[in-house]
Structure formats: C-alpha cells, structure tokens
Amino acid sequence: MKFGKLDMQELTLKECSFYPEAKAMVIAEYGDLRFNYLNDNWTTKFTITRRIKIFTTEGKNQANVSIRLYDPVDGGIHERLSSVKAITHNLVDGRIEKTPLNQSEVFRTRLSDHRTEISFTLPNVQVGSVIDYEIILISNYLSVLFPWKFQKSIPTKVSEIRYVIPEYFNYITSQLGTSIELTKETNSVHESFKYKWESEPGIGGNKAVAIGAENSVSKEQRFVARNILPLEDEPNINNKPDLPARLEFQLVSSQMPNSAVKFYADNYESFTKDILTWESFGKTLDQGAFASPAIKELRADSVSDLASAIYHWIQNHFSFTNEYGVTNNKAGKIAFNEGSGNVPAINLTLIAALREAGINAYPIILSTRGHGIPHPVYPNYEDFNYVIVGVKTEAGLILADATTKLSFGTIPERCLNGKGWLVDNEFGQWVDLKKEAHYSSEVSINMTLEETQITSELHITHKNYAGVTTWEQVDSIGATNFIQEIDQKLSDWDIENFNIKSGTKESKEHFEFEITASRAINANKRIYISPFILGMPLENPFRRPERVAPIDFPYGFEYRVIAQIKIPDGYSAILPESGVFKLQSNDGSFIYSTNQVGNTINLVGIFKISKTEFNPNEYQNLKQFYQLVTDKNQELIVLNRL
Template sequence: MKCNQLFIILFFTLFFLKGNAQEFKLGKVSVEELQEKNNPTDSATVAAILFEKGAVDFEYNQNDGFIMITEVTTRIKIYKKEGYDWANKAVSYYIGSNAKETVFFSDAITYNLINGKIEKVKLKSDGEFDEKVNKYWGRKKITMPNIKVGSVVEFKYRIRSSRFSELTEWSFQSSIPVNYSEFKTSIPEYFVYNPNIKGFISPKITKENSNKSLSYSYRSEARPGESVGSSSSQEKLEFLETRTVYVAENLPAMKEEAYVNNIANYTTSVSHELSVVKFPNQPYKTLSTDWASVTKTIYDYDDFGPELNKTGYFEEDLKVVIAGLSSPEEKFLAIFNHVKETVKWNDYYGYSCNDGVKKAYKDKTGNVAEINLMLTAMLRYAGLTANPVLVSTRSNGIALFPNRTAFNYVIAAVETPKGLVLLDATDRFSTPNVLPLRALNWVGRLIRNDGTSIEVDLMPKAPSNDVVMMNYEIDINGQVSGKLKRQRTDYNAIIFRGNIKNVKEDVYLEKLENDNNKIEISEYSRTNENDLKFPIVENFSFSSSNFSENIGGAIYINPMLFFAVEQNPFKQENRAYPVDYGFPFIDKYNITIKIPDGYKVETIPTPLLLNMEDNLGGFKFMINTSGNSIQLVLTHQINVPIVVADYYPMLKEFYQKMIEKQNEKIVLKKV
C-alpha cells in the first residue's frame, strides 16, 4: 500500500514538474508567461529575456567550402511600456568586398493574452527593414507587431558567413534580466578556436566529440589523351566534430554605474577566435595563439605594414615642414601638426587602411589607420624612432585576450630619452601624450619593423587641471553677482574643446546658464580656443537670485554656488567593476565672497581635509573670514585614472563626506 502511494506521489510530482518546466523552444509560449506582471527577480525591470539560444555549425559544399551558420532563437517578455524597444531587433552583417554574409529572420511572432486566450500575430514584411550602415556593414532589423504591456515576443535569425576567423561573441547577460542563456558550437577538427570567457558569472560548460562525414567530388588531373570527366569520383571524408555547450541561468541585469568606461567589459560572455587551421594533407596555419603572433599577423597584412613603407607622396611637403628644425621634439610636433591640418578623419575606425595612405594624403581625408600610419611613416622619414601602436577603443572593450579583433584602432608612438610620446592625428585638439578619450583604454601593443611587439600603457599619469577663480558679492536681498575665470588643461581641455566645436556662442551660453541654475551671463570671452599649447580659458560675469534664502532676517548661501555637487555618483551598495575616470585630475576652486554692508558672518563651514588610502586622492576645504569677505579654497584630486573595485566602499564614503561639506551653508546675520 505504501509503495502504491509512493508511486502515485512520484508520478504526479514528475507530471507537475514536466508541465511547469519552461520549454526553451519557439512556439511554446505559456499562459503563465503572458500572465506574469513582474519579473520575479527584478520587479523594476521593463522587460526580461525568457530564453536565448545560439548555435554555431559548419556546412560544407563543393563550390564554397565551409560555411559558418549561426542561428539564434529568442523569447522576450515585455513588462512595461518603457520596454517596448525590446520588441525590436537589429543584426549587423558584413557586406565588404570579400567574404559576405546574409541574415534571415523567421518565426517572428508576438503573443498576447486576450480574454484568457493566447493571440498570435506574425511579423509581416512591412516590419522588416534592411539598411546599409557603411561600405563594410549592413543591418537587418525587425519591429514586432501588436506590442502591449504583457506581450511575449519570439523570433529566430540565421547568419550564413564564410568569415569564420571568429565566432559571434555570445553575451549571456544583458541590460535586462536573462532567465536562460545557451550557446552551442559544433566545430570540425580542421578549425581550432580559442574560447575566451569574461565576466563575473561562470557558465556551465559541457563538451563531447562525435564522428562526422562529408561527401565531395574529386577530379584528378587528366592524363595525356584522357578526357577530363573520366577521372571524376565521389569521395567521402570522415572527421571529428567537437560540440561545446555553454549554459547560464538567472542572470541579473547589467546596470550602468558612474565611471564605467564600457559595461561590456564586465558582462559575462564568451568569444572564440580562430587560432589554427589544419586541413588534411596541408601544413598547419597558425593565426593567433599569443600577442606576439597576433601582432605579427596584423603587421604582415597588406593594408598595415606595407603601408608604412610607401613613399613618394609626402617627402617634398615634409622637407618644408621640418626645415630648420633640429630637436626631435620640434620635428615630431611639426609633423604631427602637419598631418592634423592636412588630412581629416572620416570617422572610420580600424587598424587597416581602406584606400591606402597615398590616396588619403592626396584626398586629404582618411580613416584612423591611414592617418596614423602615414604619421608614423613621416616621423621615420624625419629620422625619429616611430612605431604604430594597436589600440582597442573604449567602445570596443578592453583587449583582454590575444586575438586580432581585440584591436580596432591604431596610433603612433615616438621613442625619446624621456619615454614614449603617444600621438593621434585624427583629433584636431589632441596634443602629444594627450590622446582622444576614446583611445584611453588600459593598454595597447607597439609593433616594431620586425613584427615584434611590446605592451604600452595608454593611461595618463599627469593630472589634468580644472581651475576656477570666482569673486562675487551678495546684496541685502540675497542677489549674487560676480566674475569668474575658468582654466582647463590637457584632458579637461581636449574634452571641452571637442564639446564646443561647431557650437555657436549664443547656443553654448544658453545651455551654460540653464545648466547652472539659470544664472545670467554677460561679458563672456574665451581664449586659447585653438592654441593648443596653452590652457583654454573662459571669462564671464554672472548674476542670480537663485542661490540664497532669507530666513528670519538671515541670509543662507552655499559658498560654492552652482559648482556644488549635490548627489553622490556612487549609489550602489557594492560594486564589481573598477571606477574608470579616464585620467587623473585636480579640480581647484579659489572663491572670494564679499558680504553686504550691515551683515556679519554668523555661521561658516568648518575646514576639512580628507585623504584616501594609498594616495588615491584627496579633498581639501579651507575657509576663513577677513573683514567683510570670506575666502574659500577647495581642491578635489584623484591621482589615478582607474580605481579598482576593492576601494569602492572607501571611495563612496569619501564622496559622501566631500559632498556634504560642499553643501554646508554660510549664514549671514544683520549686525
């Protein structure tokens, strides 16, 4: 009897579990999924990926050889109107001159629960779009129909490609929660890929080998007097295939935090790059196993190393540019400025030349590689020791693993007795060792003539300054009026110059007024806007009645006015990512305040000195009164470009104390 009861309980338990287990197949949307109002693990999320599965396989045909097929199936739940964008999907594909790709969407359906019944609406042709992004890339997009709060959408897309030097990077995490993520690769033994996993969550990995075969027609060379067709035969080739499955479940949303250069650097993902090709009866072809082989491979590309040796297009111009110059510093600065003034960047990234350095110089426009490889060649012509440096931009992610796609940018470096001088002629406001912010991404790889390489630290060491000198007075009604001078150097200067480029002064001033509590600005001037040897300086007069309060006959005012930071940028309790400022900096404020006649200082903030551990940074707030004026000197200093996550609690507390001090008020009372 007990055995029968146990059997019945076990049967119904298994039946219940089977009936409630989520089906990771398209077309199996459940009523429960449609009824779900909020995500069980993140009630605030606007959408969630219920499952996403990717599979990479290789097909073979006689004409094209191996073709890589990537198939992705996805199901997404929409919880809020703000999540409607998740009902759209865009897939990029290569349309360059050689190995082209194609993308096909299918099984795209929107599900809604209407009066207790599941309603399905299929994607129609008017919801599918194909566009050309540039000469290298196209993009196919779908916009799912009939989206409502509560909808579930699912779709499949398939990419056919002969570009299998790398597999699609698979991200298990997203900016919304992911319930289930699976990536499967089935790779013939002829291709060896290096898998690289990054992120803070480890997927479960299983691997197995199986025997496969393919058929092809073989035609031997015809002997004299023999017809060509008589030697054709059908052959069968057996090979080993390795199947690897990566699975991760219940992944939290990757949320943006302050001072993160690229959230993708810390997102759990797996990438694969081809390292060895070993076809039968052919020698091994090694592509990339370490940084040395990666950089050697890149240097040997026709559109990289050989471009450095092209001559006959700049020599006559350069003789004029460096005439009379003797020191290396004078020469590289003159050549650097010549390239910046002569060839404009066309906004294309890449370490490979498109049309080549000669055409770029002739047409006065080129991509990153054409401009900076041209710069390197000119520096060498002038007798300087110059080499290209491969870089991964901040948007491309940190170059963690040896692979050719780790980099997407190149700059120039000059060796001097004082060390390397890094140059990027794509930005008109860049100066020696002050690169555009996009290129400040940990480390690069310098490649010498022989293809050998060394690691180069790209992160700045010297602080960039932002110095404000402000004098203002307060009248008896709390009206503030004064003058301000602001001076920016190095990275603060290059960022500011870039922000104001092509912006009309009246538009800039309107924004400046609105961004600073609607102050009124007059007598505005700007100096050294294009003279990069000097700091860029702003001067203006200002007035406002928005910075003080009159309570019980006393005037309350924040001495920092519109420069006071009100909220701590670090809101998370804990942080897994480093804090990336991009560059060290010193923000300094020297403020003099004149108090109105008939008033005296009743309350003034107390001075404060904060220093972080290991000399990471500090804060100094010094204030005193003298007669009818108040003098404030405030310094906020960060000494390193990147603060590792271990220091996050200390950094968060440091900012909280600094902000509290900045927002303490002066109280002025009638005499």
C-alpha cells in the same frame, strides 16, 4: 521550451518577478552549437531559440532583431544565416492567435568589407505579446566560436547554452563581462564523423589519404544562468560591448585523425608581421617622398620640434571626414593630394612624412571609447577601429592624432581607452593611452558682502583635457549658449559680465574666462553663503545601491577652488570645519580648508582622483567618497549680525 509552443501563463504574465520595472523580459533562451564535417570541411551549426514577453509600449522594440555576421567580401571563411522562423503570440478573446514572420521581411545588409547584418521585425507585436524566434547560423570560422551573451538590456529568466566540441579541437573557454552565477555541466558525448585524412609525408614525400568514419568522444558543455538583471546606463560607463556576462571560445589547437597537432591561436608578434605586409597599412608607412620638399623648408632645433612642425603641416593640410578605421589604400601621396580623408588616411600619411624626415614614427592601433577593449593575448583585427601616431623623441614616446586640431602630443578623448598596440616588428608593445591624460580645473572666487547684495568675481582656468572639453563645447554650441549653461549653474546669481580672457583654437588645452555675478541679500537677517558656487561637484553621480559595471574615467582629474569672502564690520561668521579625506586606496583625496583673518574668510578646496578605472567591488568606497565630497561642498557659511 519548444519554438512556438507556449502556455497561457506566459501570455497573461504582467511583470518580471525579479525586476518589476522591466519593459520586456526574456522568458527563456537556448543555444545549441554542434560541429559537422561535410565535403572535406568542418563547420559549426548554431541554433538560437528565444522567447520574449512584452510588457510596455517601449518594450515593443524587442521585436526588432538583428544579427551581425563575419562575412568578408574576399576569402573563404564566412558566417551565414541558414534559416530563421519567428512567431508573435497574442491573446485574443481568450484564445492564442499566432502571426508568423514572412520570409520576405528578413533583410541582409552589408555593413563593411568584413561584416553583414541580418535583420527582421516580428509582426503584430502589442503590449502583452509573446514573441518567439529561432535562428540557425552556419560557420566555417572555427578560430572563434559564436559567443553567448547571458545578459542584455532587459532581464532574462533563463539563459542556457550547450556546446558539443569534438575531441579533435582544443578551445579555451572564457567567462567575461559582469559577474553572474552560472551552473555548469560537462559530459562526454559519442559522435561519429566521416572524415578525409592525410598522413604526414613519409619516405619519398608520399602521403597516405583515406576516408573513413571516425569516432569522437566529444565534450559537451552546458551553462545555465537564471534571473539575470539587465545592463543599465550608469555614470562613467564605458565599452558596453565588453560588459554583458558572456562566454567566448578561442581555438588553441587541433589534431585530426592520423595527423599532427596544429596550433591556431595567433599572437601579437605574428599579427604585427602580417599587417605590416598589407598594402593598405604597413606598405604605406615608408611612402613619404611626397613630403620631402616641405620638410626641407622646415626649421627645428630638436626631433620634437621637427615632429611637431610636420604634425601641424599635415594637420592643417587635411580635412577630416569623421570616419574611423585602421587601413586605407590611399594613405600617402594620393591622400595628401586629395586633401581629405578618414583616420588612417591622415595618420598613416603623417607617419610616412615623419619617416621621410628620419624620425622614428609608428602606427598605434586602438579601440575607441565605447567600442570595447582588444584582447591582450589573442589579436583580432576587428577589435581595433582607430590608428594614431607614436613618435619617438628625446622626450620619450609622444602620441599624436592629426585628424584633430589639438596640440602635438594630445590625442582626442575618444582615444583614451585602455591600451593601444604599437605596430613594429622590433618595438611592438602595448602603450598606455591614458598615461599623460589629465583634467585640471581651477576657480578663483572673490566675494564681497555689501549692505544689499553679494558680488562675486570668478576667474576660471581649464587646462589639459578640461581646456579641450570646454573649447569643444564652445565650438559646438556657441559662446551665447555656453554662457546660458553657466547661468543655469549659477541660478541664484545674476551674471553681469562674462569675458573669455585667453585661449585660442591653436591651443585648445588652455581656456580661461571671467564672470562677475551678484545676488540680493537682506542684511538684517542671518545670511547663508555657499562658497563653492562653481568648480566643485555638488551632487553625487553614483546613486545606485549596487553596480555591476566598472567605473571608467577617461583621465585623472583635479578640481581646485580658492575662495575669498570679505565681510563688513558687525558680523560674526560660523565656518565649516576643515578636513582632509582620502579614498581607502589612496587613489583620490579631498582637502577642505577654512579660516578667517579679520574681515576676510578664506576657503580652499582641492578634489583629486588619480586612478581612472575602478572595479565594481570598489564602487561602494568610491560612492561613499563622492558623497562625503559633495556633502562638504554644500556646507554653508553662516553670518550673524552682531
């Protein structure tokens, strides 16, 4: 494929042959990365050429193109746009009409102190258009090469990337994301670079310096994928940035002509030492003198109690600005005096206060749900976007986040994402963020069958993250709308009473409410009763025949329903069969028990899943288990009049 050169078949294409429902498709894309040496500096030149076919109105959003670049405000390492050209092709009266992109419509926006975004929109895009664009990027950021994503939100017919790496550089190549079939070729390419070199110091500390042409037997790697299905939204999907099938390159070492080997791949030990020297991070942690007067007024019998008291003091003092981050120059006294701040301003201030009280407290940096998973071996500061607090107590390590109104020891669901890195020169380690996370729902149902109606009294108790989720829902939409949502779930029933029985904003991990509901029946006919009217899954969320993305639950969970149904004399009951069912891996179970004693029918359902992450190859097992559970929960009790 050559930029701007296409044939009539591409313009008359009506659908994607291997994914007919596509709104648009990548006909072909090619990437080419090569090294250059100029003015004593190595750089890479990355050329991306892409052609996209638009099938529907919704597919026209593919004309909006953006590229994020590593471009720190301070420092000499940058990625930059060298050139961009783009053309929209339309078929008009049997001939190809081309509309080029005006360079004045290419925009650069600073997103943060480390990132800028280049964006443009191709002109005159219509249903049936074919768009071409070619981007050239230049970078002297050699530690990590530009990655290549084979998979996108639309299908891709051909995706090819070629990397030519001089023999002086040793990179680790990683194929990440969903599994796709790649064709790989490796060849040797002879290149020549004008290179300035320095020898190691000799006798007297003298160095030899010279400039000459150096030949390199460079390694050319070519990867090709075809007919790549798009990434789609699916239930319990998390960390979309990690999902696309892609290649990443990490620099391990280099050896320039007449020079010694240099190692570049960082590790978490050196990463920790570095960020603990930052004024906006490590230097804030022992600046807690501002908290000393308040700490003297606190009374506690244990480290846990004192830490909890300081946590609630900081928590109640601050107003959260809803901004994430890892570093903040104001953390400590300045942030405390201002009374509001982002995540690091509040939580680094909490650590300083805890340390002032003699408590071992540490920052734990993490990536929130949906932001991706940090590399477990090679640290990258940009992998992290949040910091919480780890407190060492007699009960073990307790995690806390004072930006929330949660109890001491509970972190928000947004933080339940894999592992976080505890930053300390002595105790640095990965911390499982989901270890203490659990969701518990208990529903007690008492049904009474009368001549013309069934009356149900429900008592619902939500604990742990079930309580947190319910409280946040009520806070967000209000009690009235919350009741309406419950009413929709009980569509066959008339709610006569709704009462929030217990739970306070100071204890969001517990929420209780009661419901009284009824529905009319015809006692002269056979009566069908669905016993689990609330508290159990009734539909299988996993419906697709296959899945390419991992299943990620934020926590393990347990749903428990106990139902008791009283029937009058003169009826016989046909009950669903009892059973015990388990996932093949024993990471989930479902207990369903029924019996009748006199005029009382008793049912118990307990649905548990303890594992939080399932690989795509475990999908069928999980899907079948869910189907069994939902089918069983929909089975009816049949009452026949004698």
